[in-house]
Amino acid sequence: MALLSKDIESLDGLFLHTLRDIYYAEKQIEKALPKMADKASDDGLRQAFRSHLEETHEHVARLDQVFEHIGEKASGVTCPAIDGIIEEAEEISDEIADSQTLDAALAAAAQAVEHYEMSRYGSLVAWARQLGHSESAKILEATLDEEKEADAKLNKVALDRLNAAA
Ligand SMILES: [Fe+2]
Numbered sequence: 001m002a003l004l005s006k007d008i009e010s011l012d013g014l015f016l017h018t019l020r021d022i023y024y025a026e027k028q029i030e031k032a033l034p035k036m037a038d039k040a041s042d043d044g045l046r047q048a049f050r051s052h053l054e055e056t057h058e059h060v061a062r063l064d065q066v067f068e069h070i071g072e073k074a075s076g077v078t079c080p081a082i083d084g085i086i087e088e089a090e091e092i093s094d095e096i097a098d099s100q101t102l103d104a105a106l107a108a109a110a111q112a113v114e115h116y117e118m119s120r121y122g123s124l125v126a127w128a129r130q131l132g133h134s135e136s137a138k139i140l141e142a143t144l145d146e147e148k149e150a151d152a153k154l155n156k157v158a159l160d161r162l163n164a165a166a
């Protein structure tokens, strides 16, 4: 395990490790979003999941570009945090019978995912700037903005319909 053997010696190493962490996370999210869309009853929520899936494909492509910019091979490293968030979402949705309550749970789980991504991309943008990777910072910031928009859209769907209905 990289962290235990103290392989990360500098901000460069931390930046690369975190890029690999979010690369893994985005790929897990690509697998989770279609399942969440299938479980959703509300059209607006299903649409929000599907359109963010399209954006998520783009997030992976942008990370490929960042790896290329810094001269590293694109690869992921297991991210227990995103695995936990997705696992918890699956567990709770298996326990909910009522479709409107399920939609509220799915929206909340998706917002937890977006907040995780926002925190990671926020750090990555700051570190990219600090390390002088200005092109990479711009690419990562484009994704950060989309994560924020996705979170705001989910929040609106939840407030407008789901929570009122549940
Ligand atoms: Fe993303």
Ligand SMILES: [Fe+2]
Residues within 6 Å of the ligand: 052, 056, 113, 114, 117, 147, 150
């Ligand atoms: Fe996202």
